[in-house]
Amino acid sequence: MVALADLATGEYLIAAITAAELLHGIYRAKTEAQRLARTADVENILSNVILIPFDLVVARVHAQLDASLRATGNKMGADDLAIAATALTHGHDVMTKDLRSFPRVPGLKVLAV
Numbered sequence: 001m002v003a004l005a006d007l008a009t010g011e012y013l014i015a016a017i018t019a020a021e022l023l024h025g026i027y028r029a030k031t032e033a034q035r036l037a038r039t040a041d042v043e044n045i046l047s048n049v050i051l052i053p054f055d056l057v058v059a060r061v062h063a064q065l066d067a068s069l070r071a072t073g074n075k076m077g078a079d080d081l082a083i084a085a086t087a088l089t090h091g092h093d094v095m096t097k098d099l100r101s102f103p104r105v106p107g108l109k110v111l112a113v
Contacts, residue, residue: 002083002102004052004092005111012095013050015086017079022046052086061085065105074104084108 004013022042029035054062062085069076076084080098084105087094093109094102102110 002080002094002096002098003049004083004087004090005095006092011050012048013052013090013092015052015083016054017082017086019046019051021079052090054082054086058082058086058089061089068106069104076101076104 002014002018004015005011006013022045026035026038026042029038052058062082065085065088066076066081069081080101083094084102086092088105088108093111095111095113096102097113099110099112102108
């Protein structure tokens with residue numbers, strides 16, 4: 001999971017696409033017990049973070065960022081691109097284990113977890 005951080009307030013936030021990624025994991029469960037456990041975990045996470053929607057302002061940053069990265073040969077996955085655009089739009093850092101994709105985004109502060 002990739003989280004956004006507001007270090008000034010200590011709040012943790014997630015992009016709407018991150019919520020979709022978490023919810024997707026529930027539906028990939030192989031057993032009912034696994035699905036129930038994942039549901040509990042995901043709902044706990046979602047109740048403790050602020051969700052940032054993908055709106056028109058983020059969409060504009062997303063489009064510009066995608067075009068800019070592609071022009072330099074740095075294509076990025078759609079979900080990660082949406083997360084980066086959300087973070088940049090709202091002035092948040094990205095907390096992630098993915099130190100391959102996100103550091104290529106100009107102006108994005110990446111915090112390794």
